[in-house]
Amino acid sequence: AACPTIISRAQWGARIPRCQSGVAAPMKYAIIHHTAWQCCTTLESCIQQMKHIQNYHMDNKGWCDIGYSFLIGEDGNVYEGRGWNTEGAHTSNYNTTGYGISFMGNFTNVAPNAAALAAVKNLLCCAVSKGYLRPDYVLKGHRDLGTTECPGSSFYNLIKKWPRFHA
Ligand SMILES: [Zn+2]
Secondary structure, eight states: OOOOOEEOHHHHTOOOOSOOOBOOSSEEEEEEEEOSSOOOOSHHHHHHHHHHHHHIIIIISOOSSOSOSEEEOTTSOEEESSOSSBOOSSSTTOTTTEEEEEESSOOSSSOOOHHHHHHHHHHHHHHHHTTSEEEEEEEEEGGGSSSSOTTOHHHHHHHTTSTTBOO
């Protein structure tokens, strides 16, 4: 599986985490989120979103860093959040066993575009081939694991049809 280009923390200008702890791959879960914020369709606007989200998580929520493992833009790029080797802050009780992959935008009434969907499929294949995700990994939506609408009903109805999905 070809791994997608991942826009690194250095490339989007991430702040330094205040703290971090490692996780042991391979992980069992891939957990899909949305940011419920603005969507972005260009590298520049997605980088702007990444910075907003990191600032919000660090300054308003008081977390060590941006909460998600990876983020996906409708520009078709994957953006590095905490990455493969660091525990996230995305899904209560699942941060040490799952990667949180969040789509930038609000997907209550519309699903992400084709470019964003292709990006996550490549990322998931890549994660298995590199040993970050178990070959029998389980894909879930955030709402399967907590009281939230995340990742939005339109998007959730779509991921329910994906082969590794299990509520
Ligand atoms: Zn979520």
